[in-house]
Amino acid sequence: MENNIWIVALSFLFAFVLSIVALPQFIPVDMGYLRPEWVALVLFYWTIALPHRVGIVIAWILGLVIDVLSGSLLGQHSIALMAVAYIGASLYQRLRMFTVWQQSLIVFAAIGLYQLINYWIESIVGSAEWNMWYLMPSMVSAFIWPWVFLVLRYFRRLFGVN
Amino acid sequence: MGLTLLSLLFITFDHLRIFSITDDIRAGLTLLLSPVVYLADYPNRTAEGVRQTFKSRAELQSDITRLEEQLLLLKAKTEKMAALTAENNRLRDLLGSAAKLQDNVLVAELIGVDPDPERHEVIIDKGTSSGVYVGQPLLDAQGLMGQVIEISPYTSRVLLVSDQTHSVPVQVNRSNLRLIARGSGVTRQLELLHVQDTADIRVGDLLVSSGLGDRFPVGYPVGLVNKVEHDPGQPFALVTAIPSARLDRSRHVLLVFADDRLTGAPNGIGSDFEPDYAAGR
Secondary structure (H helix, E strand, O other): OOOOOHHHHHHHHHHHHHHHOOOOOOOOHHHHHHOOOHHHHHHHHHHHHOOOOOOHHHHHHHHHHHHHHHOOOOOHHHHHHHHHHHHHHHHHHHHHHOOHHHHHHHHHHHHHHHHHHHHHHHHHHOOOOOOHHHHHHHHHHHHHHHHHHHHHHHHHHHHOOO | OHHHHHHHHHHHHHHHOOOOHHHHHHHHHHHHHHHHHHHHHHHHHHHHHHHHHOOOHHHHHHHHHHHHHHHHHHHHHHHHHHHHHHHHHHHHHHHOOOOOOOOEEEEEEEEEEOOOOOOOEEEEOOOHHHOOOOOOEEEOOOOEEEEEEEEOOOOEEEEEOOOOOOEEEEEEOOOOOEEEEEEOOOOOOEEEEEEOOOOOOOOOOEEEEOOOOOOOOOOOEEEEEEEEEOOOOOOOEEEEEEEOOOOOOOOEEEEEEOHHHHOOOOOOOHHHHHHHHHOOO
């Protein structure tokens, strides 16, 4: 294909693998809270970079995939990811003007909302109890955003994805 | 907007377990995504492989010696076990009870762990194509690990006994006291519910599955009591146990097939006998 759109698919596949890969056994289980929300980050990047290709519908499908991979309620992550995609898609013109660290702040808010929606749904269903660790992934994700951004931009330019 | 509504509908269906549409979607996607799960397991598998490859000759030899000794020991035990099983089954037949000691098992391998620390779930590499079913118990070499909650043709998802939403009926091996062991959300801990202050239970007691509830087979080790606290202000004693199974370590696990599922009544009398016995003959 001319527009190399498969790079987008590949990056999502990579994000899925990163988000379910098991930690080595010597790492304590609680370190799992430090895992960034890879799929949400990659989705956020593509909604900014290619708003005409990646948007709410893709987010919905990706959400279903996460639900299946993580065994959560079908549709839960869809709603949360759609919120992330919505933020990206509606602010992309402004976000492109920001420096990466400014973008990080928006990422923090977006992933925070993502976590919150997940937590809401889980608490309505009754399978979650509030715990401060829930905020951790959004901080880690915001912190790691500049690198995600740079790596994905490098590949986007290298393959001329549009 | 429409998609949000659709998601909400899915969530409702999935949570209330009405309409099988969400189950169908989930089953289809799970099958489609099993390569991703295998891919995610690849680093761990490779690390294991590399470790095996670079073991020294001396290490391997000592391993072989150790394993041979173990094998001899186990063989001796099995010989005795066979005689005892036969005798036990004979006696049970005489009593008209259907419970048999021998269970059929299938070896499976762990290929994934749920990344969410709040959920104690793992994925194994056997599915419906190997005859796995929802609710099937899972063991490791040390004890009961959990039960299958989701199946697809080549993988299945297992809920571990330490998950907060999991409970298993147990009995104290020493006193036959029946209790319920609930997961605590901490890997190395189970909580025992509603233990009377006067109950005969102490630190060091072995808990085995009681078989009540028709889900887990009888007599597999579940945990070891490690704390018994009597607080006068509380209606029940606070008792916790350490799971026997190495929940966060075992990679090779056993799926147990309930007798009647796979084998029917191998000795002719087992499950045929039970119904009219149960019907209050």
